[in-house]
Amino acid sequence: MKALPFWFIAVGVLFALFGMAWGIQMAISQDHTLAPAHAHNNLIGFVTMVIYGVYYKLVPAAAQTRLALAHFWLALVGALSMGAGIALATTGQGEWLAQIASILTILAMAVFVFTVFRNRAALTV
């Protein structure tokens, strides 16, 4: 999919905007209970998604596969459920969503590891 780098980076920056607003809200309220949820929203939602997007721009052939599309959805649903899941877990409302988020997130990374190795020729200079 040609627009894959855009979509990875677009959702990444939306996570950043939301995560920063969340950070400001935490700082103003002086209640840092949800800091781990904020941290992983930003690190998995913003940092990881943007890195994936830059990779697919760097290696366009890797973006043209069904696996790349599966990677996008795994990473997106994982990231969306990670912030909410950790928020539920840290407020004693169950760990199930954080567990699902963790599995989706590590599966997305496993797909990325496979993709990086399969397209290793594209990353050599």
Ligand code: HEM
């Ligand atoms: C407007 C921007 C941001 C604000 C106002 C903000 C605010 C905060 C606050 C108040 C905490 C809790 C600190 C504590 O209790 O020790 C925190 C924790 C954290 N934030 Fe942010 N944050 C912002 C952006 C970001 C971004 C962009 C990232 C990552 C890319 C990030 C990563 C983290 C991490 C990893 C922690 C946990 C640190 C720890 O547990 O030691 N934050 N942030």
Ligand code: HEM
């Ligand atoms: C499947 C993915 C991941 C899982 C299940 C996970 C799980 C955890 C757990 C259980 C903690 C300890 C939280 C605490 O004691 O409050 C933690 C802390 C931390 N993780 Fe992750 N993590 C994941 C991915 C990542 C990624 C991709 C990054 C960075 C890009 C990251 C950065 C951090 C940082 C900076 C902390 C310390 C800040 C904090 O306490 O919130 N993690 N993580």
